[in-house]
Amino acid sequence: MLSETEERRTRLTLIYGPAFRRAFEIFALGTTDSPVRDDEVIELARSAGISKEQRILEPCSGSGGVSRLLTREFRCEVLGIDVVPYQLDVAKSKAAHEGFQSLIAYIEGDAVTYAYPREAFDAAIDVFAWVHVADWPDLFRTIHEALKPGGKIVMYDAFLTPKTTKQTEEAVKDKWFDPGIRTVDDCCLAFDRTGFRVIHKEDRRQRVLESWRAGLARLKEAADEFIGEFGEEPYELFSETISWTIRAHEEEELTAAQILAEKV
């Protein structure tokens, strides 16, 4: 029987491999593997007070786009953690390529159960990653212990809405492997219950919808090249999933939002 962490690694490894990497390079609207532009991440991080000499935790750091972006902009230190070795290899090599070895470190592990040093970080950041984590209250409790008093959570992610049907909720959990997805209000409640005070929340559905549309158009333009390298199946999977996501945003069944919370 697989442990929860092994189950996550096995499932996520199916998604986060070379085909996803290439698809997001084509999709690219910025440094991160997400529908979020670099200037939005920087503006949000700045509003949370992220600055030089701070230590930032990035649970579910993926290929490290967010950590590199923060270090480039603020010269802060970042510790990223991810459960998929391929993602960590990409992240490490990109950080080395940019000469950030002294400021960015990555560890392999489960972001929910990892024993982080206590009260060691000024902020924890999520850009379209924590939706993969089913147990948000557990994740928030773990992060709460790792943050200094007054430490911030900076979150920019996908959310359900009051209009989301059961069918769409099941579909997004399956299509994107987003078992943790919930509404903004439910997320804020989870923050309240785990010792955080929400200080800012903002809907970004329209902005992210535009990004999904722009990304899909790029992917379609590069269809022949992508199919030549990886075959029809992953291309169909990516383009169908993104088209479905666009429709769900248009119908307000899915949204994106920024949430800032502070450890109390």
Ligand SMILES: C[S@@+](CC[C@H](N)C(=O)[O-])C[C@H]1O[C@@H](n2cnc3c(N)ncnc32)[C@H](O)[C@@H]1O
């Ligand atoms: C969409 S990617 C992250 C994208 C990144 N924020 C960026 O924008 O470049 C999500 C990452 O979360 C990781 N992940 C999901 N659940 C995890 C967990 N429980 N512990 C560690 N990593 C996890 C996946 O392996 C994947 O690399």
